[in-house]
Amino acid sequence: MRMKPLVKFQIAILLVLIALVVWRARVSPVTFDGVVAVSRIDDGSLIERHFRVEGGAVKTIVSATGAYETDERNAKPAAYLWILDRESGDVVWSMLGGEVKREKVFMNVSDTTWLEPGTYTALYTALGPTSSSVGGGSFLGLKPHWTNDTAPLGFSIAVASDSEGRISVIDGARASVDRKDGLLWDASDLENRDRKTFMFRAEDDVELSVRAQLEICDGECDAARIERLSDGRAVWTLTAADAAPAGGGRSNFRYSGDVDLAPGVYRAVAQTDAGHSLGRWRFNPPHNPYFWGMTLELGSGTVETIDPWGDREPVISLLRVGDDENRRARIEVSDTVVAFVAGMGEVWSSGSRYDYGWLERESSGERIWEMT
Known part of the structure; x- marks a missing residue:
């Protein structure tokens, strides 16, 4: 009985596939x-x-x-x-x-x-x-x-x-991962969806040596910045224009440079997204895969580290607020003061707020600060 042309073709294809599999398996x-x-x-x-x-x-x-x-x-x-x-x-x-x-x-x-x-x-x-x-x-x-x-x-x-x-x-x-001694702040070990912050006060003119290595891309990847707390303005931001390729994938970037700060209160922020990060590289890592994040080193000037939850006894403290509870406290000042406010609540990026606080001027009811 003769085989049909289609059956012959199928057998030929099968033989070719078997030959390819055998050839791949024999590569030593x-x-x-x-x-x-x-x-x-x-x-x-x-x-x-x-x-x-x-x-x-x-x-x-x-x-x-x-x-x-x-x-x-x-x-x-x-x-x-x-x-x-x-x-x-x-x-x-x-x-x-x-x-x-x-x-x-x-x-x-x-x-x-x-x-x-x-x-x-x-x-x-x-x-x-x-x-x-x-x-x-x-x-x-x-x-x-x-x-x-x-x-x-x-x-x-x-x-x-x-x-x-x-x-x-x-x-x-x-084999230990090397960390540099004498750093003002070390956030060089960021993992997936990680975020670290550091608050500090520059007592006088300050020069900081900033080192950062993260993923920078057109969309939302990683981020590193120093922002002034008084107005939230970023005084330094990690960008591809100021950084250099860090090796590996083309979105790996590194930065090393100095940042000058005037007296004031600042916050340094380093954060990663859910992709490429320390220990979970999705493509070729940077040449130094043991540094992923940001560090600060004091070059000159005086800096005081701020821990809003543990440094000093607060003037006003409204903590452990319960469900459906509204709590108030009153403070009177006789001169212009700079107030440091630390708050934690439930505030959504869409603008919805459920648990939040604010400061208002008692005489007029004007809100001079609120959590957003």
């Missing part, structure tokens, strides 16, 4: 050997290997295979290695910064670099340049894409014979 990973080495890195991974250089400088031999997103000439890097100095937060070596041998989607690097005594982390990202890159391959991998074959991805760091020192690997569980 490349083995990388060294003091620090990782072979076969899966897409969607961020690999961290911590190590310490001791006893003098070390000449390292670095071999790595990474990948571009596709085989197009202008394709963005999707998987690659770099080495971070944990004390300074600076990149001391990157496979994107040297001579790269390209083979279709793959990039191969073999290089040497000297490392001084200190603590380092080798980071290999395979998260892709965008949030859709990991799942962006074509059906059965018929079109060139970096996720079609991750078997060659990996790296090794070996010590050359003419090195003075040695490399000792640090257990990942014992």
